[in-house]
Amino acid sequence: MVAALEWWSGTECTLYTDPKSYPLYGNENAIVVLNHAFEIDFLCGWTFCERFGVLGSSKVLAKKELAYVPVIGWMWYFLEIVFCKRKWEEDRTTVAQSLQNLRDYPENYWFLLYCEGTRFTPKKHQISMQVAEGKGLPQLKYHLLPRTKGFYVTVQNLRGTAAAVYDSTLNFRNNEVPTLLGILNGKKYHADLYVRRIPLESVPDDEAECAAWLHKLYQEKDSFQDHYTRTGRFPGPIMSPPRRPWSLINWLFWSCVVLYPLGLLLAQLLSSGSVLTITAAGVVCSSVSMGIRWMIGQTEIDKGSNYGIKTAPVNNN
Numbered sequence: 500m501v502a503a504l505e506w507w508s509g510t511e512c513t514l515y516t517d518p519k520s521y522p523l524y525g526n527e528n529a530i531v532v533l534n535h536a537f538e539i540d541f542l543c544g545w546t547f548c549e550r551f552g553v554l555g556s557s558k559v560l561a562k563k564e565l566a567y568v569p570v571i572g573w574m575w576y577f578l579e580i581v582f583c584k585r586k587w588e589e590d591r592t593t594v595a596q597s598l599q600n601l602r603d604y605p606e607n608y609w610f611l612l613y614c615e616g617t618r619f620t621p622k623k624h625q626i627s628m629q630v631a632e633g634k635g636l637p638q639l640k641y642h643l644l645p646r647t648k649g650f651y652v653t654v655q656n657l658r659g660t661a662a663a664v665y666d667s668t669l670n671f672r673n674n675e676v677p678t679l680l681g682i683l684n685g686k687k688y689h690a691d692l693y694v695r696r697i698p699l700e701s702v703p704d705d706e707a708e709c710a711a712w713l714h715k716l717y718q719e720k721d722s723f724q725d726h727y728t729r730t731g732r733f734p735g736p737i738m739s740p741p742r743r744p745w746s747l748i749n750w751l752f753w754s755c756v757v758l759y760p761l762g763l764l765l766a767q768l769l770s771s772g773s774v775l776t777i778t779a780a781g782v783v784c785s786s787v788s789m790g791i792r793w794m795i796g797q798t799e800i801d802k803g804s805n806y807g808i809k810t811a812p813v814n815n816n
C-alpha cells in the first residue's frame with residue numbers, strides 16, 4: 500500500500516519539522532498524536548514510517564473492528580497492534596496490558612494515537628463541540644474534542660521507554676480530498692505533515708493535568724491548521740525525507756511470486772473448457788474483488804461508525 504501511494508500514485512509527502520529533532524526520528528521510541536480527518540491519513544503515516552525505517556514496528560491504538568479485516572487485521576494482530584473497543588470500562592485493563600507488552604519491544608517503534616477517536620465529520624464535530632462547551636473548553640474548528648483517557652494510559656505505560664510525543668498535524672494542499680480509491684486509480688495528492696517533537700518528561704504525570712495538557716495540544720494543532728488554511732503551509736522549515744525504493748522492490752518481488760502462478764492457474768482453468776470450473780473460478784474472482792472493495796470501504800468516512808454521535812453524554816464538571 501505504501502508502494503501504491505509513493506510509486507503508483509506519486510503522491511508527494513512533505514514534512515515540516517525542526518531540523519534539531521529530525522535526526523532523532525526513527526532512532527527512538529515515540530508516541531505519535533495525529534489528527535483524523537482524511538481517509539488516507541494512516542497511509543501517509545505509514546509512508547513516513549517507511550522513510551524513517553520504522554514501518555515494521557509502527558503500532559497504533561486501533562478500534563477492535565479492524566482486527567477482523569482480512570489479511571491486514573490478522574497481520575496487525577501478530578504485529579502486537581493495540582486494539583480497543585472504545586468502551587473505557589472494557590479497555591482500561593486490556594489496553595494497559597497490551598502497552599506493557601510493548602515495553603520490551605526489540606526495535607524502535609512509533610505508537611500512533613488518534614485521540615479524536617473517530618474521523619472528523621461535521622455532525623461529530625458539532626456534537627463534540629457541545630461536549631467541549633459543557634466542559635468549559637475552547638471551541639476547536641478543525642478537530643474533534645480529543646479523548647484523553649487513551650493518551651493518559653499510553654503515557655503512563657510507555658513512560659521510560661518512549662522518549663517523546665510527536666505532535667503531528669496533517670493536511671492536503673488545494674483542499675484535496677484524498678481517498679484510497681483515488682490512490683488505486685493513480686491520482687496524485689500532496690500531503691503536508693507538521694511534526695513537533697515534545698520530550699515525554701514535559702507531559703504531566705497527574706491524570707487531570709495530562710488531560711488538560713492534551714486539550715491544550717489540540718488547541719495548538721487547531722491554530723496550525725488555521726495557519727495552513729490561511730497561508731497554504733505549516734510554520735517552520737521543510738525537512739522532507741525522500742521516498743526510498745524498498746516498498747517498490749518489495750511489491751515487485753511479491754507480485755512476481757504471487758501473480759505469476761495465479762495467472763498460470765487462471766489460464767489453465769479457462770482452457771480446461773469445463774463450464775463448472777470456469778463458473779467456479781468466476782465466483783472466486785468476484786468474491787475476492789468484492790472482498791477488496793469491502794476492505795477499501797473500511798477507509799471511507801461516509802461508511803464510518805456512529806462513535807461520537809450516539810453516545811455523547813455532556814459532562815458539566
Ligand SMILES: CC/C=C\C/C=C\C/C=C\C/C=C\C/C=C\C/C=C\CCC(=O)SCCNC(=O)CCNC(=O)[C@H](O)C(C)(C)COP(=O)(O)OP(=O)(O)OC[C@H]1O[C@@H](n2cnc3c(N)ncnc32)[C@H](O)[C@@H]1OP(=O)(O)O
Nearest residue numbers: 541544557561562585586587611616627644646648649811
Ligand atoms: C516524523 C513523522 C511523524 C509521524 C508520522 C505519523 C504517523 C505514523 C505513525 C504510526 C503509524 C502506525 C499505524 C497506522 C496504521 C493504521 C492505523 C489505522 C487505523 C486505526 C485508527 C483507529 O482505529 S482510531 C479509533 C480507535 N482509537 C481511539 O479511539 C484512540 C482515542 N480514544 C481514546 O483514547 C479513548 O479514551 C478510549 C478508546 C481509550 C476509550 O474510549 P471511550 O469512548 O470509552 O472514551 P472515553 O472514556 O475517553 O470517553 C468519554 C469521555 O469523552 C467525552 N465525550 C463524550 N462524547 C464525546 C464526544 N462526542 N466528543 C468528545 N468527547 C466526548 C466524555 O465527556 C468523557 O469525558 P471524560 O472527561 O470523562 O474523559
Ligand SMILES: CCCCCCCCCCCCCCCC(=O)OC[C@@H](O)COP(=O)(O)O
Nearest residue numbers: 541571616617618791794795797798803804806
Ligand atoms: C492493491 C490492492 C489494495 C487493496 C486495498 C485494501 C485496503 C484495505 C485497507 C484496510 C485498512 C483499514 C485502515 C482504516 C483506518 C481507519 O481510518 O480506520 C478508521 C478508524 O480510525 C475510525 O473509524 P470511524 O469511527 O469509523 O471513523
